[in-house]
Amino acid sequence: MISFESDYIEGAHPEILRRLSETNFDQLSGYGSDIHCLRAKEKIAAACGLPPSEAEQVQFLTGGTQTNQIVIDSLLRPYEGVVAATTGHVNAHEAGAIEFTGHKVLTLPQHDGKIDAEELDRYISDFYADGSHEHMVFPGLVYISHPTEYGTLYTREELTKISAVCHERKLSLFLDGARLGYGLESPASELSLKDIAKLTDVFYIGGTKVGAICGEAVVFTKNNKPDHFVNLVKKHGALLAKGRLLGIQFETLFTDDLYFKISRHAIEMAQKLKSIFSEKGYKFFIDSPTNQQFVILENEKMAELQKNVAFSFWEKYDDRHTVVRFATSWATKEENLEKLAELL
Numbered sequence: 001m002i003s004f005e006s007d008y009i010e011g012a013h014p015e016i017l018r019r020l021s022e023t024n025f026d027q028l029s030g031y032g033s034d035i036h037c038l039r040a041k042e043k044i045a046a047a048c049g050l051p052p053s054e055a056e057q058v059q060f061l062t063g064g065t066q067t068n069q070i071v072i073d074s075l076l077r078p079y080e081g082v083v084a085a086t087t088g089h090v091n092a093h094e095a096g097a098i099e100f101t102g103h104k105v106l107t108l109p110q111h112d113g114k115i116d117a118e119e120l121d122r123y124i125s126d127f128y129a130d131g132s133h134e135h136m137v138f139p140g141l142v143y144i145s146h147p148t149e150y151g152t153l154y155t156r157e158e159l160t161k162i163s164a165v166c167h168e169r170k171l172s173l174f175l176d177g178a179r180l181g182y183g184l185e186s187p188a189s190e191l192s193l194k195d196i197a198k199l200t201d202v203f204y205i206g207g208t209k210v211g212a213i214c215g216e217a218v219v220f221t222k223n224n225k226p227d228h229f230v231n232l233v234k235k236h237g238a239l240l241a242k243g244r245l246l247g248i249q250f251e252t253l254f255t256d257d258l259y260f261k262i263s264r265h266a267i268e269m270a271q272k273l274k275s276i277f278s279e280k281g282y283k284f285f286i287d288s289p290t291n292q293q294f295v296i297l298e299n300e301k302m303a304e305l306q307k308n309v310a311f312s313f314w315e316k317y318d319d320r321h322t323v324v325r326f327a328t329s330w331a332t333k334e335e336n337l338e339k340l341a342e343l344l
Contacts, residue, residue: 001308001309001310002308002309002310002336002339002340003309003310003311004273004309004310004311004326004327004328004332004336004340005310005311005312005327006209006312006327006329007179007182007209007210007266007291007292007327007328007329007330008208008209008329009329010329010330010331011213012211012212012213012249013211013212013252013253013258013262013330013331015252015258016211016212016213016248016249016252016253019248019249019251019252020245020248020249023036023244023248026244028244030241030242030243030244031230031239031240031241031243032059032060032230032239032240032243032246032247033243034243034244034247035247036244036247036248036251037060037243037244037246037247037251038055038247039247039251040058040060040217040246040247040248040249040250040251040254041055041056041058042055043250043251043254043255044058044205044217044219044250044254045057045058045219047193047194047254048193048194048196048197048219048221049193049194049197049198050197050219050221054223056225057219057220057221057223057224057225058217058218058219058220059217059218059220059225059229059230059233060215060216060217060218060240060243060246060247060250061204061215061216061218061233061238061246062208062214062215062216062238062240062246063208063214063216064089064176064178064206064208064209064216065094065095065097066216066236066238067204067216067218068089068090068094068097068098068143068176069094069097069098069100069101069236070232070233070236070238071174071202071204071218072090072098072101072103072141072143072174073098073101073103073232073236074226074229074232075140075141075172075174075202075226076103076140076141077138077140078102079137079138080103080137080138080139080140080141081103081104081105081106081137081138081139081140082098082103082104082105082106082139082140082141082142082143082174083106083107083108083115083120083123083139083141083142083143083171084105084106084107084108084115084142084143084144085107085108085109085110085113085114085115085144085148086107086108086109086110087110087113087148087149087150088105088107088110088143088144088145088149089145089149089176089178090105090143090176091105091107092149093149103137104137106123106137106139108120108123110148112148112150112152112286113145113147113148113149113150113151113152113286114144114148114152114154114158115142115144115162117158117161117162117164117165118161120142120162120165120166121165121168121169123139124139124165124169124171127139139169139171140171140172141171141172141173141174142162142166142171142172142173142174143174143176144162144173144174144175144176145175145176145177145178145179146159146175146176146177146180146183146191146196147179147180147182147183147186147288147290147291147292150286150288150292150294151286151288151289151290151291151292151293151294152286152288152289152290153183153186153188153189153190153191153289153290154191155190155191156190156191156195159191159195159196159199160199163199163200166201172201172202172224173199173200173201173202174200174201174202174203175196175200175202175203175204176203176204177196177203177204177205177206177216178204178206178208178209178216179206179209179210179290179291179292180193180196180203180204180205180206180210181205181206181210181211181259181260181262181263181266182209182210182263182266182267182270182290182291183290184260184263185260185263185264185266185267186267186289186290187267187289188289188290189289193205197219197221198221200221201220201221201222201224202218202219202220202221202224203218203219203221204216204217204218204219205217205219205250205259207246207249207250207253209329210253210259210262210263210266210329210330211253211258211259211262211330211331212249212250212253213245213249214245214246214249215245215246215249215250217246217250262330263330265330265332266291266328266329266330266332267290267291267328269291269328269329269332269334269337270290270291270292270293270328272334272337273293273326273328273337273340274293276337276340276341276344277293277295277344280341280344282295282296282297282344283295283296284296285314285317285323291327291328291329292325292326292327293325293326293327293328294314294323294324294325295323295324295325295326296317296321296322296323297321297322297323297324298320298321299320299321299322302322302324305343305344308343309340309343311324311325311326312324312325312326312327313325
């Protein structure tokens with residue numbers, strides 16, 4: 001059995017395991033105050049173009065849903081909600097985690113997984129033009145992801161326009177980077193890590209899906225980390241006593257460009273996977289330039305393929321076809337692509 005089910009089905013990059021083993025008996029302070037967390041923050045701040053004095057604007061959490069919930073909850077006032085695409089992860093696949101904190105997800109139409117700046121601006125205008133808006137949930141923050149749920153990427157122009165609307169309307173812009181490495185290393189990418197830091201108010205660098213055992217690095221880009229953020233993290237039950245686990249992993253990922261190198265591997269494997277399906281006449285649901293590929297399969301062929309290959313259901317296409325997702329990762333082996341080709 002081979003698997004393309006997701007990009008977090010393997011454990012961790014060997015270099016991370018080596019560093020965790022090497023430091024295993026070091027006695028280190030807890031809750032992210034250890035030397036490895038400090039070094040990791042400094043490396044990430046430098047990679048984002050932030051001054052060394054703002055290294056503490058980087059904070060580590062353990063998972064994507066947890067990160068989305070805590071960042072959004074900490075930035076919103078009690079009467080505010082978060083604006084997101086209908087397909088946004090916080091709206092569609094987080095079990096109501098945002099609503100659980102008392103904040104509503106306010107949805108916009110999606111275009112290949114993305115929101116449009118003009119539609120966002122119109123939404124805000126229409127909200128304040130409504131004479132009953134005091135009885136409604138106020139838009140307080142805009143959530144996007146890069147790559148999106150469909151593996152698509154924002155162009156520099158698109159993100160710049162969204163950022164300008166948020167700035168004008170005094171809304172924070174939060175970018176979910178659970179798969180950020182795969183977006184940055186795509187040949188179609190127009191954005192660098194420094195571009196994202198410049199155009200957003202807060203974003204995170206995903207580790208769980210990009211080589212780490214677990215972990216996400218939140219970056220507040222405008223020296224705008226909420227006061228007593230550690231206190232807020234603990235209130236959510238999310239403060240890891242052994243913060244070293246996250247610090248060592250991100251220190252390793254941001255040494256010698258490891259994060260970017262392993263992300264590039266996933267993209268190379270995705271391009272080969274895409275070629276395999278194309279050459280055999282299969283159709284794609286969407287043209288994704290990243291590590292997630294969405295293929296339309298006849299239901300009978302899908303059932304046959306599932307005997308030997310794991311992949312994810314995405315959505316029903318019609319009565320005879322289904323859209324499924326194949327995902328590559330930092331750990332995808334070329335020999336598994338060859339086996340997939342033979343099975344197809």
